[in-house]
Structure formats: C-alpha cells, structure tokens
Amino acid sequence: MRRGRRRLILGSAVGAGATVLVYFVPLFHVIPLRPPGHAAAGAVFNAEAFVDRFWTERLIPGAARAANAAELVAAVRRDRAAARRTYGRSVGLGDVYYFFLGGMGRVVSVDKSSVKLSLDDRDPKLQLSLETGNIFGNAVRDGTGLLDVNDFANSQDFNAVSSEINRRIESQVLPALRNRATVDAKVRFVGCAEITDDDTDLDPLRVVPFIVAAP
Amino acid sequence: MRRQRAILSRLQPLIALAVLVLAMSLLSDRFLTSENGWNILRQISVNLCLSIGMTLIILTAGIDLSVGAVLALSGAVAAGLLKHGVAVAALGVTLEFTVFGTIVAGLLVGAAAGWFNGIAITWFRLPPFVATLGMFSIARGLTMLWTGGFPITGLGPAFGFLGTGVFVRVPMPVWICGVLVGIFVVVTNRTRFGRYIYAVGGNERAALLSGLPVGRIKRAVYTLGGLLAGAAGLIVTARLDSAQPNAGLGYELDSIAAVVIGGTSLSGGRGSVVGTVLGCLIIGVLNNGLFLLDVSPFWQQVVKGFVILAAVAVDRMNPRAA
Numbered sequence: 001m002r003r004g005r006r007r008l009i010l011g012s013a014v015g016a017g018a019t020v021l022v023y024f025v026p027l028f029h030v031i032p033l034r035p036p037g038h039a040a041a042g043a044v045f046n047a048e049a050f051v052d053r054f055w056t057e058r059l060i061p062g063a064a065r066a067a068n069a070a071e072l073v074a075a076v077r078r079d080r081a082a083a084r085r086t087y088g089r090s091v092g093l094g095d096v097y098y099f100f101l102g103g104m105g106r107v108v109s110v111d112k113s114s115v116k117l118s119l120d121d122r123d124p125k126l127q128l129s130l131e132t133g134n135i136f137g138n139a140v141r142d143g144t145g146l147l148d149v150n151d152f153a154n155s156q157d158f159n160a161v162s163s164e165i166n167r168r169i170e171s172q173v174l175p176a177l178r179n180r181a182t183v184d185a186k187v188r189f190v191g192c193a194e195i196t197d198d199d200t201d202l203d204p205l206r207v208v209p210f211i212v213a214a215p
Numbered sequence: 216m217r218r219q220r221a222i223l224s225r226l227q228p229l230i231a232l233a234v235l236v237l238a239m240s241l242l243s244d245r246f247l248t249s250e251n252g253w254n255i256l257r258q259i260s261v262n263l264c265l266s267i268g269m270t271l272i273i274l275t276a277g278i279d280l281s282v283g284a285v286l287a288l289s290g291a292v293a294a295g296l297l298k299h300g301v302a303v304a305a306l307g308v309t310l311e312f313t314v315f316g317t318i319v320a321g322l323l324v325g326a327a328a329g330w331f332n333g334i335a336i337t338w339f340r341l342p343p344f345v346a347t348l349g350m351f352s353i354a355r356g357l358t359m360l361w362t363g364g365f366p367i368t369g370l371g372p373a374f375g376f377l378g379t380g381v382f383v384r385v386p387m388p389v390w391i392c393g394v395l396v397g398i399f400v401v402v403t404n405r406t407r408f409g410r411y412i413y414a415v416g417g418n419e420r421a422a423l424l425s426g427l428p429v430g431r432i433k434r435a436v437y438t439l440g441g442l443l444a445g446a447a448g449l450i451v452t453a454r455l456d457s458a459q460p461n462a463g464l465g466y467e468l469d470s471i472a473a474v475v476i477g478g479t480s481l482s483g484g485r486g487s488v489v490g491t492v493l494g495c496l497i498i499g500v501l502n503n504g505l506f507l508l509d510v511s512p513f514w515q516q517v518v519k520g521f522v523i524l525a526a527v528a529v530d531r532m533n534p535r536a537a
Contacts, residue, residue, distance in 0.1 A: 027316030031309045033302060150369030153299070154362075 047160035058146050063190040069103030070119040091142045098143035102190035107181050115181040128205040132174050135166040139208040143192025177212040186215045228493035239504035259499035260388035264447035265470035267399050268440030270491045274416045276483025277343040282444040283463030284354035285328045289448030291358045293321035294367040294458035314373045322445045329441020333434030368457040378453030388450050399488045416483025476526040
C-alpha cells in the first residue's frame with residue numbers, strides 16, 4: 001500500500017512536471033494546412049517547373065555576377081591556387097570547385113563536343129573551351145551559387161534540378177551555339193566550369209555555357 | 216592472494232587502457248594533446264551511448280543486435296519531424312515539431328523499439344538473438360520507408376548544437392554521455408533495479424523463484440537499450456546535420472566489443488558501466504592511435520578483432536570474484 005501510494009505520488013509529480021515543461025517548451029506548433037493551390041507537404045517535386053522559374057527569374061539576371069573570363073583564365077595561367085581562392089567556389093567537402101565566368105571570344109576551332117574560343121587576340125594562349133556535347137555534372141547548378149541544397153526536401157530533388165538544367169542547356173543553348181560557331185565568329189557567353197582535376201580541367205578551361213549570344 | 220587476483224582482474228581494463236595510452240604517446244607525438252583527447256571523447260560518444268544500453272542488456276544474459284538500426288530509425292524520424300513536420304489532413308493542420316519535440320520523438324522511437332524487443336523476448340519467449348535480429352530488419356526497413364532511401368538534410372543550428380556544440384569548452388556529445396554514464400552508474404550500483412539486473416543475469420531461475428519480476432526487468436532493460444540507441448541516433452544526426460538511411464551499420468558489433476572488452480560477461484550477471492566506459496576508451500584510443508600512425512583502416516579492424524579475443528580470453532582465465 002505504501003509502495004503503491006509512493007508510486008502514485010511520484011507518477012503524479014512526474015506528470016505535473018512534464019506538463020509544465022511542455023507548456024513552456026512545446027513539442028510542436030499547430031499550423032493550419034496550406035489551402036489548395038499551394039504545394040502540399042509530400043507533393044512530388046516538379047523539376048521542370050522549378051528550373052523554368054529559376055532560369056528566367058534568377059539564373060539569367062544572375063549572369064551579371066559572372067567573373068570576367070579573360071581575367072580569370074589569365075589568373076589561372078599565372079597561379080592556379082590563387083585563381084581558385086579568388087574566383088573559385090566550393091560546395092561541401094571534397095576537392096571539386098567551380099568557376100562562374102562570362103565574356104566574349106573569337107571562335108578558333110570547332111569539333112564534335114566543344115568550341116574553342118580565343119579571349120584575347122593579342123595573347124593566343126588565352127583560350128577556353130565551350131562544351132557542346134552531352135552535358136553532365138553540376139557545373140551550372142553549383143557554380144553560380146544561386147541554389148542551396150538546404151532549400152530542397154531531399155538530395156533527389158536537388159539532383160533532378162541539375163539534370164533539368166543540363167537538359168535545358170543541351171536542348172536550347174547548345175543548338176544556338178553550334179549555329180553561331182564558325183571559325184572567326186565572335187561569341188558572347190556566360191557559363192560555369194567544374195574543376196575536378198587541375199591538370200585536365202584547366203588547360204583549356206572547359207565551360208558549360210547557359211547564355212550564348214552575338215556580341 | 217585470491218583477493219588480490221580478484222582486484223587485479225577488475226582493474227584489467229584500466230591497466231590495458233593505461234598501457235595503450237602509454238604506447239600510443241610514445242609512438243606518436245600528436246597523440247597526447249588536449250585536442251586529440253577531446254577528439255577521442257567525441258568519437259567514442261555514440262558508441263558509448265549504445266554500449267551503456269548494451270551493458271544492461273548483456274548483464275541480463277541477453278543481446279541486442281538492433282541498436283544500430285534503431286539508431287538510424289530514431290535519427291531519421293527526428294530529422295523528418297523537424298524538417299517537414301506531420302500533416303494531419305483530417306484536422307486540416309500540420310504539426311511543426313520544435314527541437315525539443317524532435318528530441319523527445321527520437322527518444323520515444325528508440326524506447327518503443329526496445330520495448331518491442333522486450334515484449335518479443337518475454338511474452339513470446341523468442342531468443343534475444345532472434346528477436347533483436349528481427350527488429351534489426353524491421354528498423355532498417357522503416358528507416359528506408361520514412362526517408363525514401365535519401366538523406367534528410369538541413370536541420371538547423373539549434374538541433375546541430377547537440378552534436379557539434381561546445382559548452383564550457385566540452386563538446387556536447389561528451390556532456391551527454393557523461394550525464395548518461397553518471398545516471399547508469401548510480402542505477403546499476405545504488406538502486407534496487409540495478410541489483411535486480413545483476414540477479415536476473417546471474418541466475419534467472421533463482422531470481423524468478425525469489426519473486427523478482429524477471430519479465431518486467433527484461434522489458435525495462437531492453438526499453439532502456441532502445442532509448443539509449445535513440446539518444447545515439449540524435450547525436451549522430453545532429454553531428455552530420457543529416458539523417459542517413461544507412462547510419463549505424465555495424466555499430467551493434469562495436470558496442471558489443473566495448474562491453475566485452477570492459478569486462479562484462481556475455482553469460483550475464485557480471486560487469487559494470489564503468490568497465491564499458493573503459494572498453495569504449497580502449498577501442499577509441501586504439502582507433503585514434505592507429506589512425507595517427509597511418510595504419511590502414513582494414514588493419515585497424517583486424518587489430519580490434521584480436522583485442523576482443525584477448526579481452527575475452529583473459530576474462531575467462533580470471534577467477535570469479537567471491
């Protein structure tokens with residue numbers, strides 16, 4: 001009987017303490033569900049619609065933030081490590097980094113998967129390569145710094161954005177570049193480069209373009 | 216003489232740890248630094264959480280192979296609730312969990328899994344190996360279902376403080392484990408429940424005939440094991456700022472190793488939480504020292520295996536304390 005009463009008192013004290021604690025430090029907040037028309041929790045992520053909005057509202061306007069391509073390539077030639085510190089952008093752990101650059105160049109050669117541009121006629125070594133083959137990787141998604149993985153529900157959605165950006169580049173940007181890319185033609189571009197290996201990815205710098213236009 | 220041998224056998228883990236620390240500090244000048252010391256404590260914190268629960272379970276002559284899976288499930292549930300909340304369409308509301316609510320939920324998930332193990336073992340008389348093996352698979356599957364197979368990231372600095380924060384220059388995981396060690400040293404040494412655990416493990420039949428509620432004690436012990444696995448899951452998730460569906464793989468073996476090296480007998484009734492702390496430290500110092508010496512992680516596994524064998528062999532050669 002005494003033990004039973006002691007347990008009852010102890011249980012009541014714990015219960016009262018827990019109630020007071022939860023009152024001041026709630027376990028959750030009750031929020032009305034969003035009305036129909038808004039994305040419900042757990043709705044399927046539409047990468048195409050997202051990239052559509054992202055492309056017009058943020059990516060194209062964000063091109064103004066791109067580094068000058070001629071200056072960047074010159075900096076890489078002088079000192080790779082310094083160029084990485086000045087212009088490079090890293091995401092997460094690992095050695096991969098990105099450049100976000102734009103400028104104007106003259107077409108010096110065209111092959112199946114790339115267009116080589118000279119950025120300065122006075123310096124024939126100041127060249128880079130615009131990718132025109134199949135686009136892989138996350139250069140544009142991660143190189144511009146306009147997207148944050150923490151804004152997405154999961155890494156699957158984040159990867160879907162990269163795939164959609166690459167698909168859009170292949171279907172809309174690259175055909176325009178191939179049409180314009182004849183030797184000695186001038187091309188204005190904005191794009192990103194993904195550097196996984198300094199030796200192979202910097203000489204020449206391989207850029208995935210998302211804006212290609214006449215000068 | 217016998218008493219001296221008994222005392223010596225109790226001090227074996229401490230002696231082994233001292234020898235190991237001495238050896239590592241002689242072999243590497245980076246070992247005996249305060250920064251490395253905090254590193255070791257931080258690294259063993261998750262295993263220590265799991266091992267405290269495993270100690271209680273093994274003291275009752277049981278085993279729990281599901282702690283790693285429960286760790287992953289608890290972390291995933293906590294991360295999911297914090298990131299997305301729970302939509303209750305019938306009421307037209309979403310429950311947005313606070314960090315405190317998330318922690319409570321993670322601990323409750325772990326405790327529930329442990330309680331389920333206890334029920335399977337005591338009500339349905341399943342061997343602990345089988346029951347917890349089943350929970351291993353159930354918890355892994357539930358984790359995959361909850362996360363969709365993908366990590367849940369971006370949990371915020373408030374939750375992250377649990378795993379990466381520092382308070383009075385001591386990392387939070389170390390604080391958490393220190394408090395848990397303190398609590399369970401008192402529970403096992405100073406409470407009736409602690410005496411019951413040893414009694415059940417020492418001789419279950421005698422404990423039953425003495426009127427001890429053996430079933431209830433076992434369920435409590437497995438529930439506590441699950442609760443501690445939940446705590447470990449919260450620490451891991453907070454440290455990584457993400458809940459990984461494959462978190463905790465192999466952790467159950469590390470915790471069993473720590474318990475055994477710390478002197479707890481697999482047949483139950485003998486051992487201590489303090490011994491387990493020493494066991495975790497031995498494994499932690501070994502891993503840390505071998506890493507500083509640039510030894511391949513594969514060889515580290517081999518060395519750890521030999522240490523476990525040696526610990527059990529030496530324990531077998533010791534006379535039982537009177």
